[in-house]
Amino acid sequence: MSSTESPSVPAASVLPRVAPVRVGEGERLRSVGLPGVTLTIRSRPPAREGLPPALYVHGLGGSSQNWSSLMAELADAVDSEAVDLPGFGDSPPPDDGDYSVTGHARAVIRYLDAAGRGPVHLFGNSLGGAVATRVAAVRPDLVRTLTLVSPALPELRIQRSAVPTGLLGVPGIAALFTRLTKEWTAEQRVRGVMGLCYGDPGRVTPEAFQQAVEELERRLRLPYFWDAMARSARGIVNAYTLGGQHGLWRQAERVLAPTLLVYGGRDQLVGFRMAAKAARAFRHSRLLTLPDAGHVAMMEYPGVVADAVRELLAQPADAGGTAPDARS
Numbered sequence: 001m002s003s004t005e006s007p008s009v010p011a012a013s014v015l016p017r018v019a020p021v022r023v024g025e026g027e028r029l030r031s032v033g034l035p036g037v038t039l040t041i042r043s044r045p046p047a048r049e050g051l052p053p054a055l056y057v058h059g060l061g062g063s064s065q066n067w068s069s070l071m072a073e074l075a076d077a078v079d080s081e082a083v084d085l086p087g088f089g090d091s092p093p094p095d096d097g098d099y100s101v102t103g104h105a106r107a108v109i110r111y112l113d114a115a116g117r118g119p120v121h122l123f124g125n126s127l128g129g130a131v132a133t134r135v136a137a138v139r140p141d142l143v144r145t146l147t148l149v150s151p152a153l154p155e156l157r158i159q160r161s162a163v164p165t166g167l168l169g170v171p172g173i174a175a176l177f178t179r180l181t182k183e184w185t186a187e188q189r190v191r192g193v194m195g196l197c198y199g200d201p202g203r204v205t206p207e208a209f210q211q212a213v214e215e216l217e218r219r220l221r222l223p224y225f226w227d228a229m230a231r232s233a234r235g236i237v238n239a240y241t242l243g244g245q246h247g248l249w250r251q252a253e254r255v256l257a258p259t260l261l262v263y264g265g266r267d268q269l270v271g272f273r274m275a276a277k278a279a280r281a282f283r284h285s286r287l288l289t290l291p292d293a294g295h296v297a298m299m300e301y302p303g304v305v306a307d308a309v310r311e312l313l314a315q316p317a318d319a320g321g322t323a324p325d326a327r328s
Helices: 064-073 101-115 125-136 160-167 173-180 186-197 207-222 225-241 248-254 275-279 300-316
Strands: 030-032 038-043 052-059 079-084 120-125 142-147 259-264 284-289
Touching: 030 142, 030 173, 030 225, 038 064, 038 101, 038 248, 052 064, 052 101, 052 125, 064 079, 064 120, 064 259, 079 101, 101 225, 120 125, 125 225, 173 186, 186 207, 248 259, 259 275, 259 300, 275 284, 284 300
Parallel strands: 052 079, 052 120, 120 142, 142 259, 259 284
Antiparallel strands: 030 038, 038 079
């Protein structure tokens, strides 16, 4: 089954009722209908009027909530919005069932075109980093700067700990995994995910852990949850195999926007060794390495990442260079 086939899930209008998505203090949620897709947008009012717009794109299995801490940190610098990609967070599946990197990038572009907010300061983590790279390459008019946290760009030698995530994209594996883990509690699943994504899971507060459990319980009630996960994972794998002008590394070389690259030394999903390659590929790049961070540095060390973003925003539009490594 290809990632472009229509999903065998109910239409959004007849999906079962589930608990509402959590909205943090000072945040707002709204739904935006676009051709072929409906997106939920999380926003935080800026500290003052006139700040430049920013858009945040989450990773596989994540949602706009992954950016809440960084959005709060940057409230005095940008006017923040974060998108729930189709099939994730509170956004229903896309009408065409396309969960490829290109399909997700198309949804982001459609939103930016419709909202008229571009060019934006564009952020991406993991899968969202691949999506943001593609958006910046094909629509440079929409992107002022690019910030990528552990972007899912092709690696020749995948880390062993990342293999199960890649296997999720193999047809039938998601269904098999669901059967094998049907007795797992939401708490067990969340601990596993945090152990994989955080450099130090001990940094997660009890309140944040409980909120993650509640969000997972909500998503597990959605009939398209595993379908969206599997097809998006397959989309990443497929993107890794593309060559020529459509290859993600080739597109990285085409990005014109000043770029901040953030890599964690304890990342179990994206190899820390890829930081140097990324710094060479993006022509106007700054590199921030956090030795103690994992895959979601913007959640583990939002203040450190926010400081690096402010430096990026302050640099002249035509300035490149590499920032010194930062240690948390």
